[in-house]
Amino acid sequence: MPSQSSPATPVPPGAPPVPVPPAHASAIDPEGVPFRRVSDRLTTLRLIERGLGGLVFLAAASLPLVLRLAGVWGGYPAWLAWALPSAVLATVLWVLALVPRQVRAIGYAERNDDLLVRHGIMFHRVMVVPYGRMQYVDVTMGPLERMLGLSSVHLHTASPGTNAVLCGVPAAEAARLREQLSARGEAKLAGL
Amino acid sequence: MSAAFTGGAFHTDSADSWHRVHPVSPLVRGWVAVAAVLFIFGRNALDSLFTGRPDGRGISAGAPPAVIAAVVGAAIVVFGTGFFLSWRFTRYQVTDEHVHINSGIIFRQQRRARIDRVQSIDVVQPLVARAFGLAELKFDVADGGKSAFRLSFLKLDEAKRLRAAILARAAGVAVDPDAPDQVTEAPEQHVLALSPGRIIGATVFSSLSIVALLVLSGAVALTAWSGEIGVFIGFVPVFIGVGASYWKAITGDYNFRVALSPDGVRLHYGMLETRAQTIPPGRVQAVGISQGPVWRPFGWYRVHVNVAGYGDDRSDHGNRTVLLPAGTLEEVMAVLALVFPDPGVDNPVDVFTAGLRGPGNRHGFVHSPRSARWIDPLAWRYNAYRATSTALLCRHGVIFRRLEVVPHERTQSLSLRQGPLMAALGLVDFELHSTAGPIKPVVHHVALDAGRRLFDDQAARAATARRIHSAEHWLATAPSATPDPQEQQHAN
Numbered sequence: 001m002p003s004q005s006s007p008a009t010p011v012p013p014g015a016p017p018v019p020v021p022p023a024h025a026s027a028i029d030p031e032g033v034p035f036r037r038v039s040d041r042l043t044t045l046r047l048i049e050r051g052l053g054g055l056v057f058l059a060a061a062s063l064p065l066v067l068r069l070a071g072v073w074g075g076y077p078a079w080l081a082w083a084l085p086s087a088v089l090a091t092v093l094w095v096l097a098l099v100p101r102q103v104r105a106i107g108y109a110e111r112n113d114d115l116l117v118r119h120g121i122m123f124h125r126v127m128v129v130p131y132g133r134m135q136y137v138d139v140t141m142g143p144l145e146r147m148l149g150l151s152s153v154h155l156h157t158a159s160p161g162t163n164a165v166l167c168g169v170p171a172a173e174a175a176r177l178r179e180q181l182s183a184r185g186e187a188k189l190a191g192l
Numbered sequence: 193m194s195a196a197f198t199g200g201a202f203h204t205d206s207a208d209s210w211h212r213v214h215p216v217s218p219l220v221r222g223w224v225a226v227a228a229v230l231f232i233f234g235r236n237a238l239d240s241l242f243t244g245r246p247d248g249r250g251i252s253a254g255a256p257p258a259v260i261a262a263v264v265g266a267a268i269v270v271f272g273t274g275f276f277l278s279w280r281f282t283r284y285q286v287t288d289e290h291v292h293i294n295s296g297i298i299f300r301q302q303r304r305a306r307i308d309r310v311q312s313i314d315v316v317q318p319l320v321a322r323a324f325g326l327a328e329l330k331f332d333v334a335d336g337g338k339s340a341f342r343l344s345f346l347k348l349d350e351a352k353r354l355r356a357a358i359l360a361r362a363a364g365v366a367v368d369p370d371a372p373d374q375v376t377e378a379p380e381q382h383v384l385a386l387s388p389g390r391i392i393g394a395t396v397f398s399s400l401s402i403v404a405l406l407v408l409s410g411a412v413a414l415t416a417w418s419g420e421i422g423v424f425i426g427f428v429p430v431f432i433g434v435g436a437s438y439w440k441a442i443t444g445d446y447n448f449r450v451a452l453s454p455d456g457v458r459l460h461y462g463m464l465e466t467r468a469q470t471i472p473p474g475r476v477q478a479v480g481i482s483q484g485p486v487w488r489p490f491g492w493y494r495v496h497v498n499v500a501g502y503g504d505d506r507s508d509h510g511n512r513t514v515l516l517p518a519g520t521l522e523e524v525m526a527v528l529a530l531v532f533p534d535p536g537v538d539n540p541v542d543v544f545t546a547g548l549r550g551p552g553n554r555h556g557f558v559h560s561p562r563s564a565r566w567i568d569p570l571a572w573r574y575n576a577y578r579a580t581s582t583a584l585l586c587r588h589g590v591i592f593r594r595l596e597v598v599p600h601e602r603t604q605s606l607s608l609r610q611g612p613l614m615a616a617l618g619l620v621d622f623e624l625h626s627t628a629g630p631i632k633p634v635v636h637h638v639a640l641d642a643g644r645r646l647f648d649d650q651a652a653r654a655a656t657a658r659r660i661h662s663a664e665h666w667l668a669t670a671p672s673a674t675p676d677p678q679e680q681q682h683a684n
Contacts, residue, residue, distance in 0.1 A: 028608045028620050028640065030648055113655040124615070127607035128651045132658055158334060158500055159604035161625035161632065188658075 028126055033116060035107030041148045042168025043103045047096060048144060054092030061088040108166055113188065115155065115181065117164050129164050132188035133157040137181050139174050153177055210283040210294075217282075217345035218275035220321050229267055233260065284343055286357060291331075293341060305341050307361045309333045311475050311501035312456075314512070315351050315468040322466065327351040331358065332501025334627070340501070359455035359472060380451040380458055383530065384523050386516075388446060390492075394518030395441045397486045404434045445517040450527055457530045459515070469512060474661070475499055476531040479515070479597040480631035481524055481548060492518040493548065495527055498629030513630050521545065532597065536582030543578070547587050547595040550574040557587060560637040563617040568637055577622070577635040577646065582657070584624065584650060586635045596633040598624050600650075601657035608647050622646055 029035070062085040068074045101121055109116040114130040138154035145151060151174035155164040169177065205211070219226070274297075282295040291305045313331040321327060326345035333341070346354065395401075411427040446463035456472035477498040487493070495516040502513050516527050525541060537543045539555070546555035551573035553559055559576035560568065568575065576587045584603075586596040604625040614620060620643035624633040638646060 028610050028644060028647075030644065114651060122612050124610045125607055126647070127605060128647070129605040130603075130651070130655060130658070132655075133604050157604040157625065158627045159625035160628050161623065162605040164605070 028124055029118060030116065030126065033109045033111070035109045035116070035118060037104065038106045038108075038166060038168040039148075039150055039170050040103065041150055041170075042106075043100050045144055045148055045150060045168065046099045046103060050092075050095055050099065054088075054095065058085060058088050058092060061085045103168065106166070106168070110180065115164075117155075117166060127162070127164055129155050129157060129162060130188070131181065131184040133162075134181060134185040137178050137185075139178050141171070151175075155181070205285045205287055207287065210285050212279065213282050213284070213343060214324075214326055214345050214347060215279055216324050216326065218278045220318070220324060220326060220345055222271070222275065223320055226271060229271075233263060233267075286354065288361060291341065291358065293343065303341060305331070305333050307358055310358055310362045310472075312472065312499055313355050313358060313470045315348075315355060315470075317348070317462075317466045319464045321345050329354055332499070334500035355470065356455065359470065362472060363455060380453040383450045383452055384519075384526055385450070386445070386448040386518065386523075390518055391445045391448065392442055393490070394487070394492060395438060395445075397490065398441070399484060399486075400434070400437055400441065402486075404438075407431070407434060444511070445514075448517055450516070450530070452530055457515075457527075471497070471499060471515075471531070473531075473533075477598075477602045477629065478626040478631040478633055479528065479532060480594060480633075481528075481544075481597075482592065482594045483548070485591050487518070491520050493521065493524045494518060495524055496630045497531065498626050498631045500627040503628045521548070524548075528597075532583065532599065534582050536580030543580070543585070544595070547576075547578070547585050548593060550576065550587055550593070551590075556580075557585075558638075558642060560619065561639040561642075563639075564619055564637040566617060567613065567619070572637065575636045577638070579646070579649065579653065584633070586624075586633050588636065596631055598626060598633050599657070600653045601661040602626065603650065603654040603657075606647060606650055606654075608643055620644070622650075624650070 064076060065081040065085055068076075068078065068081045105119065105121045105124075107116075107118045113132075114128045116126065116128050118124070118126045135156045135158055138156065139151050140154065141151045145168075149171050150168050151171050153166040153169050153174050155162065155166075166177075277297045278295075281297050281300070282293075284294070285292045286307075289307060291307060291310075292302070293304075294300065294302045311332045311334050313329065316328045316330055317326070318328070321344075324345075325348055327348045328342060328344035329346060329351045330340050330342045330344075343351075343354070407427070407430055411424055411430075414427075415421065415424040443463040443465075445461055447461055447466075449460040451458045451460070453470070456470045456475070459467075459469040459471075461467055461469075477500060480496040480498075481493050482496070483493045493516070494514065496513050497515045498513070515531065516523060519527065525544060528535070528540075528544070535543070537556075543555045546557055550557070551559065553576070555578070557576040557578045559574065560572040562572075564572040564575070570590045571588070574587060574590050574593070578585045578587075583597050583599045586598075588594040588596075604627065606625070607623045609621040609623065610619070614637070618640045619637045620640055622635040622638050622643050626633055635643075635646070
């Protein structure tokens with residue numbers, strides 16, 4: 001199993017926002033397709049979201065330790081009380097450390113007949129969604145996303161298996177994408 | 193499309209002409225409630241009749257006849273009014289483009305279905321409705337099976353005529369004023385029927401029996417261990433449940449017949465509740481043929497289909513996604529030829545047999561590479577795929593064998609997946625997304641290069657096939673009037 005622990009080449013801070021190929025070209029990407037990356041601000045968004053989620057978990061996992069240190073209840077071994085929050089902390093840090101790489105691995109490409117979406121490094125997925133199969137396109141924006149000027153674009157076909165979400169698309173690009181996809185979908189619409 | 197016919201043929205409604213369902217229908221739908229009320233009051237009345245006199249306790253002595261009469265009268269009035277209103281407020285209309293159904297007394301519902309989006313139509317006759325000669329017309333539009341449109345109940349003839357009319361319009365048949373008979377119900381052509389022995393045998397030798405045996409042996413073991421017969425009696429409800437499952441499986445599939453009608457494949461089945469299910473050509477999104485280990489000596493296969501609108505239909509009684517509950521290889525091929533007239537190969541029987549039996553690379557199948565044996569020591573030579581000119585075939589499994597067939601023009605989207613272990617072994621999973629249903633086509637553990645090629649080629653094949661088969665109206669594209677799907681797609 002290839003080691004995935006060390007973060008690869010860091011992105012220079014002043015990198016141009018969108019049309020950069022994903023940092024991790026993988027073996028299953030189709031050849032000769034220039035992928036566009038989503039915004040790097042998605043990294044910030046995910047760090048905040050997952051960091052908050054991690055804090056909640058950490059707080060829950062530290063409860064035995066706190067009870068023990070406070071002397072309220074100590075009916076369990078000390079190593080367990082220490083090991084539980086440490087394990088959770090390590091996991092949270094690991095998850096957070098992976099975020100920048102994961103964000104850089106998200107890419108999409110508009111081809112003539114279809115949209116390609118790729119995700120993930122370790123668990124990698126490439127999906128192709130034909131324009132003629134798109135039933136509708138959702139563009140959503142949560143409060144945090146709004147602050148960062150990002151949107152999520154969700155593509156729906158008649159199949160529940162088509163789970164194509166593009167997170168962290170800059171709002172203007174999302175609007176363009178929505179219009180573009182709808183127009184192409186309309187032009188190539190096929191029956192079921 | 194002028195639609196003024198005479199002589200029993202169907203004619204579509206203008207915007208302001210509405211029809212009502214049969215007046216008896218609320219009673220047929222609500223008979224369980226009526227029966228429950230009658231049962232409860234009847235039992236109370238009997239109880240008071242027998243127990244009231246001897247001990248002379250309570251209200252039973254003087255009041256009953258009047259009270260009972262009042263209660264029964266009130267029940268009749270309440271049910272009667274409810275039934276009348278429910279009948280009165282249910283109206284339907286079939287125009288050239290749409291089916292409208294309005295229903296509901298307090299919460300009114302007005303539903304409109306586009307006829308050319310109708311995916312399939314069932315004519316269902318529950319036991320009570322059969323006694324009245326009534327039938328329910330039920331049809332799905334492509335919405336993932338959330339809500340079927342129901343017209344309950346109509347006279348059986350009326351339901352059949354309506355079905356023919358809706359299907360003819362969905363097919364895009366331009367109605368010829370000189371030959372209005374075209375829209376009357378076209379004759380069916382018998383394809384095959386399953387004997388009662390087959391249905392019973394298939395149920396007896398199914399996974400249900402394994403469950404039943406496990407339960408039985410568990411009950412016997414526990415009884416022997418505890419030495420008390422009460423333990424065994426405690427299992428009786430479970431036995432009743434298992435028996436009910438057998439009963440449901442056998443009566444549900446009893447009299448299974450497959451026929452071909454001009455408006456699609458028609459399945460007839462059911463012992464008590466009968467159902468005639470019509471799947472128009474081109475509405476089948478994917479076909480799955482499967483065989484468990486117990487069925488192998490008998491050579492039986494089960495055929496499922498994905499049809500947009502059925503969804504994962506298991507809630508409704510009867511499993512509507514089953515195209516053939518238990519068929520031999522010949523029967524499977526016969527049914528496949530109906531829903532999938534052009535397999536895209538010259539020797540379909542050989543190819544499909546290879547697809548159902550495996551292992552190896554015969555007849556153009558490509559199985560997983562050798563490295564897959566670390567993940568899949570048994571099945572790696574069985575997991576295989578083959579693309580014909582019209583469909584992709586995916587083969588799976590050693591013990592539970594499965595073949596999934598997806599026509600290229602029905603592919604929704606595709607994906608490739610790879611986890612770390614598969615990356616180390618140079619493998620990739622290939623997924624095809626079909627509409628909601630029992631079949632989720634996937635090819636496991638393809639060699640990396642082959643998987644990437646498959647991904648690109650399949651996307652291209654699907655795009656080409658979509659351009660050719662873009663018509664919603666499946667007959668409108670065929671210039672010849674012969675509505676035989678066998679004839680339509682011999683473009684090879």
